[in-house]
Amino acid sequence: MPTTCILNHYLIQYSFYQPKWRWTKKGGKEELWIERLAHYIVDDFGENAIMVLCVLKGGYKFCADLVDFIKVFGRNSSKYLETRVEFIRLKSYLNDQSTEDLHIIGSRDLSFLHGKSVLIVEAIVDTGKTMKALLKHVETFEPKMVKVAGLLVKRVPNMAESLTDYVGFEIPNHFVVGYALDYNEYFRDLNHICVISKTGKMKYKV
Ligand SMILES: O=P(O)(O)OC[C@H]1O[C@H](OP(=O)(O)OP(=O)(O)O)[C@H](O)[C@@H]1O
Ligand code: HPA
Structure with a gap:
C-alpha cells in the first residue's frame, strides 16, 4: 500500500482503499475484498434472514456495497437470502476527536431487532466507544444473534x-x-479512503 491520492492532494496524504481492490485466494483466483466478507457473512448466517443495521452516516456506502454482494451470493446459490436493512444514526466526533457524548439521532427504539439475526454494518471502529455503546443498546432488544461488520478497524x-x-x-x-x-462533514463524497493531512484538518476545523 498506500497509493498516492490524486484528488485534493494538498489536503490528503494517501489512499488506503479502493472499492475495486482485489486479493488473490490460494490457488490464484482473484476475489474482491468485499466479496470475501460477504462470503463469510453468508456462511455464518446460514438459513437465517439477515437483519442489517447500518450505522449512519459513515456506514452508508459500505453497507450498500456489502448488501449488494450478499445478494449476489444469494442469486448464485439455490437458496433465497432474505435481507432487510434498517438504519441508526450515531454521532460523537468533533474534528478528529471522539467526544464523550454519543448521540443516537432519531428513534432509540430498535424493537424490530427482537428475535432477529442482526448484522451491524459500521464504517470504522476507532476507539470502539460507539460500537460498545451500540452493542449494549442492541442487546436490550434481545436479538437472536448479533455480528458486526467493520470496514476499517484502527490500530489504536x-x-x-x-x-x-x-x-x-x-x-x-x-x-x-x-x-x-x-471530517466535520467534508470528504464523505470521495470514492476512496484517504488520510487527511494537518493542513486539511486546520482548514476544515470547527
Ligand atoms: O470507534 P469510535 O471512536 O467511537 O468511532 C467510530 C464512529 O465514529 C464515526 O461516527 P461519527 O460520530 O463521526 O458520526 P458520522 O458517522 O455521522 O460521521 C464513525 O462513523 C463511527 O460510527
Ligand atoms: O478516522 C476516522 N475518520 C472519520 N471518522 C472517524 N470516526 C472515528 N475515526 C474516524
Whole structure:
C-alpha cells in the first residue's frame, strides 16, 4: 500500500482503499475484498434472514456495497437470502476527536431487532466507544444473534478488535476520510479512503 491520492492532494496524504481492490485466494483466483466478507457473512448466517443495521452516516456506502454482494451470493446459490436493512444514526466526533457524548439521532427504539439475526454494518471502529455503546443498546432488544461488520478497524492502543466479527482492513492510527467517512462533514463524497493531512484538518476545523 498506500497509493498516492490524486484528488485534493494538498489536503490528503494517501489512499488506503479502493472499492475495486482485489486479493488473490490460494490457488490464484482473484476475489474482491468485499466479496470475501460477504462470503463469510453468508456462511455464518446460514438459513437465517439477515437483519442489517447500518450505522449512519459513515456506514452508508459500505453497507450498500456489502448488501449488494450478499445478494449476489444469494442469486448464485439455490437458496433465497432474505435481507432487510434498517438504519441508526450515531454521532460523537468533533474534528478528529471522539467526544464523550454519543448521540443516537432519531428513534432509540430498535424493537424490530427482537428475535432477529442482526448484522451491524459500521464504517470504522476507532476507539470502539460507539460500537460498545451500540452493542449494549442492541442487546436490550434481545436479538437472536448479533455480528458486526467493520470496514476499517484502527490500530489504536487497547484496540477494539474483538468488537468486530468481519473486518475489511486494519489501518494505522490516522484520521481517514472518504467512502462516506467525514471530517466535520467534508470528504464523505470521495470514492476512496484517504488520510487527511494537518493542513486539511486546520482548514476544515470547527
Ligand atoms: O470507534 P469510535 O471512536 O467511537 O468511532 C467510530 C464512529 O465514529 C464515526 O461516527 P461519527 O460520530 O463521526 O458520526 P458520522 O458517522 O455521522 O460521521 C464513525 O462513523 C463511527 O460510527
Ligand atoms: O478516522 C476516522 N475518520 C472519520 N471518522 C472517524 N470516526 C472515528 N475515526 C474516524
